[in-house]
Amino acid sequence: MRSAREPRLTPLGCGSTGAGRSTSASGVPGKPAATSSADRGGGRGTYGSAPADRVIAYAGVPNVGRVARITGTEETALTADINVKLLTLHTMMPVPGAPRDSLVVTCASPNLPLKDETYDLFDAITSTFRFVSAQGTTVRAVR
Template sequence: MTVPGSFTLQVPDTWFDYDLARQDLARQQDELRARTTTPEQRRAVDDVVSQARRLLRTARRRGAVSAAGTISRDGDGLLMAFVAVFGVTVPEGVELSLAELSQQLSRPAGTDGHGDRVVTSVDLTGVGTVARITGTEVVELTGDTSAVMVAMHTVVPIPGQPGSYLVVTGMSPNLPLADALYDIFDAITGTFRFA
């Protein structure tokens, strides 16, 4: 995915670049439904695509500037994974620590029996050392619907713009696959480059 004049981020060839204005997942839904054999499998496809649409709407409302993802068969189930880039600007004169910034980004899911978030740092080629927040969190999909997601946020300062950041966020509801998803999100984030 590319946002002209700002950054590039490579996602797997099998992933879709989403049009945040339209969230059109009809083709993806049709392809997945064609591979199902039971009404239960078709309902599961429809449910996960509905979740993906809600997640994309939420991302757009929260300032996502680009998004990509996959909805694919994973053994007997479905895998949904999503990567988006958000622009975040701290108001002038306000100093936020990384912990405070991470609190602004998401809601930890620790109260629901899932792990708390971990704050670390990683080195991105051509960018340098940046902060990373991983863990599970509660994501509001609609006013009354939320889901626990595996999440990884990588906070990248924008050069020459103090207080401005791009946040590369990877998310998935497939909690049992957390370790593999973190590896995928890390690999995608590792391709981040300022244009």
């Protein structure tokens, strides 16, 4: 059961989602201070073991504010008999006007050899995200 202080996560896109807290944050998109699942004893995810390279961190998204991010390599079924490894970035965007809700934006790519460049691309994509009011103005969540 989720405690009253835990955010509710709404998955958007493919892949599994999870939530966590880092011990500190740099606030720099793509280069946040972080802890890995190995640093926290490995942990277990909802769907099995957490990937060894999973990193949970805070970052800043220009039109949203402080967000939580989870990066790592996940394996998923491409077809019934073929699995593929994917680099993933899950970004939990706080929803304006709903302090316990987050929108989860997931980016995934099989481009493992270009890991740093792929995460830079994911950061650039998610940095364009914003919530817009009915009047067309950008709305930031306050947490």
